[in-house]
Amino acid sequence: MATINLNFGRLCNCYLFSEVSRRLKVFTEQHPHCELHRLDRSQNTQPLPPSVVRTLHETTARMSQAGCFGDYGHYQGEAFLREAIARCYRDRGIGLDLDEIFVNDGAKSDIGSIQSIFGPKDVVAVQDPTFAAYVDTNVMAGRAESHNAVTCQYAGISYMPCHERNDFFPEPPREKVDLIYLCCPNNPTGATATREQLEQFVRYANALGAIIIYDAGYAAFVSDPSLPKSIYEIEGAEQCAIEINSLSNSAAFTSLRLGWTIVPKALSLEDASAGQLNALWHRRQSAMFNGPSIIAQYCAAQALSPAGRVECQSIVDNTLENARIIREGLESAGILCYGGVNSPYVWTKAPDGMTSMNFFSKLLAEANVVSLPGAGFGPNGEGYVRLSAFECRESIRIAMSNIHAKMAA
């Protein structure tokens, strides 16, 4: 008699995002002709860079001929692509061997499965608020106990509060934890860490033998040159950190699915010598993954080439300009906001102590703007909504003009 994985039964069904969908559906039914401004998006809507489009056409042409493709290729990704990734790191002074780079299908899969190489009793720490998948995948793996029905927080998980008083980036936990997920720049707060803040985490991890799982999926938006774009810019991070990245937003690769995971050979633990965690992840990938689409790998190598990087920077700059328009629009309406400088997300404070869900409804009803209520990302997200700069410029301009007209104090 087969049985089910009972850990799944511990998963909290966060009511909040289904309530968001329900309210959105009701509004759309009641206002069928209303043009909505989707500032709830988590994905880039810009076209692929022109040189990537050319690569895609050329690769397609080759795929119409016999014998050109067909091999699954290397489980870690093609060497030419890993070389292109290593070159980008080298430009920031970070040396990586090719076997430390694992090409993935766009970060989310690896963010979810990287925990599988660690022990089932390891204690996990996450930012609050944060992206739900860090916690959910660990709950499925048995690293959490019961949850609080109101906050959706789990016993057994360590939450690191992010709020105005710490500029939305946490201190390392006071208690001992084993696996620390950091999303930086953060989704949803848009906050990014200073060098000193990351140094604190690296010191903590190296002192206690913890591993940092660093989600750098929004690193391309870091435009302040004094801020790190990779955790490996911090001394000692190669001994304690795994970094996961993606081209989804920086190169508009959402529909191609490509990213990478760095598992340094210098990582070591009391029960794992240097190189062993790298070997475990290689073993996991070779059993459970066949590498991403070869055509996406050719496109990614183009996006990471010198010419491609110039084009990608203009995608990033366009998004950051959108974020600036959102910030200025909110400020001119007297609404307080954070983030949106080195990040596509503007963390917007609900006025007058309103809940994030009520502010969501007010933005929708009065300005036809769709946001994401911060409380859905954790208790410290209560009182905020996330506005995203991925919507197209014209829609963002109208959204801000609506907010100004209807909501300015």
Add this chain to the structure above:
Amino acid sequence: MATINLNFGRLCNCYLFSEVSRRLKVFTEQHPHCELHRLDRSQNTQPLPPSVVRTLHETTARMSQAGCFGDYGHYQGEAFLREAIARCYRDRGIGLDLDEIFVNDGAKSDIGSIQSIFGPKDVVAVQDPTFAAYVDTNVMAGRAESHNAVTCQYAGISYMPCHERNDFFPEPPREKVDLIYLCCPNNPTGATATREQLEQFVRYANALGAIIIYDAGYAAFVSDPSLPKSIYEIEGAEQCAIEINSLSNSAAFTSLRLGWTIVPKALSLEDASAGQLNALWHRRQSAMFNGPSIIAQYCAAQALSPAGRVECQSIVDNTLENARIIREGLESAGILCYGGVNSPYVWTKAPDGMTSMNFFSKLLAEANVVSLPGAGFGPNGEGYVRLSAFECRESIRIAMSNIHAKMAA
């Protein structure tokens, strides 16, 4: 202090395939000008179907425009593609709801992770010989104990022998097992199951509450109309079977990465009501997967359209014709072989009681043919090599002519 998943330490490092690589390397170094015939391939080398190439160009053109793509899309895959998949099943008399279909990135990922929705103590059964990933992924999840260093078989896993006496398709286990992996048509033996053989397994599973994980990745090669192409052609299978399929070989999609997993809502277990396993897999996918590349999904819908299916059939027919040439070549040299009729794999018996590794070396040295020694797939593979029909026609013809010239009795 983070720890490692100790289950990984139980994994057997099968010496055999590294010995194959070593011997191949030595041979190539000693004979640098020798043209090798790669009948060890597990992947299609034919070009994409012409209408899929057109779709790929058209989709690329759309991706160069703003606002066309950008959304991650549905975790289960786009509805238009799931409709195309459902239509293919409907043509074989199988009714599926769209929420029973989960689009994946080419079968291997789901073959590896489907076990994660089941209990950690569930007992796994696999064919012997078989594809290593079924066992390896369960070893990593803790469902096996120590292994035998010679056979690479694990205590705690139930092996179902496949040999000449049962036409290389096993009977259900005598003991009680919980999760049964069936690869059909089989890799490496090329054997496929009759309706009666599958009925036996479905009866076993429904009687004991076991779940069949049916890898139908080579189903497109089943050309005998009396043989099932899907386990759901067997009555009662929707209550006990999950089916995983891929376009890698049938549509030459190796470099695009696309397949699907069917988790019927009728599946139930003592501790899981109907629909619950489907919901668990949906929960797993939504936390750990973002769907495959959207462009691959458009291409897949084209490959599964009526026009696309005609083109795919010609890819399949071409591979089956290659298999026929291999079978006839071997037979004319007095070498016994199986499979290769409803399968791209020809299971070739080493003459004179030779080991599969020695026969591998003999084929390489005398006919310049690269094969895969059957012992690498399990003890019942000893004495056989797997020859694959995925190599190009010309190379296969030369391979057979070499075998005839050098090895005919």
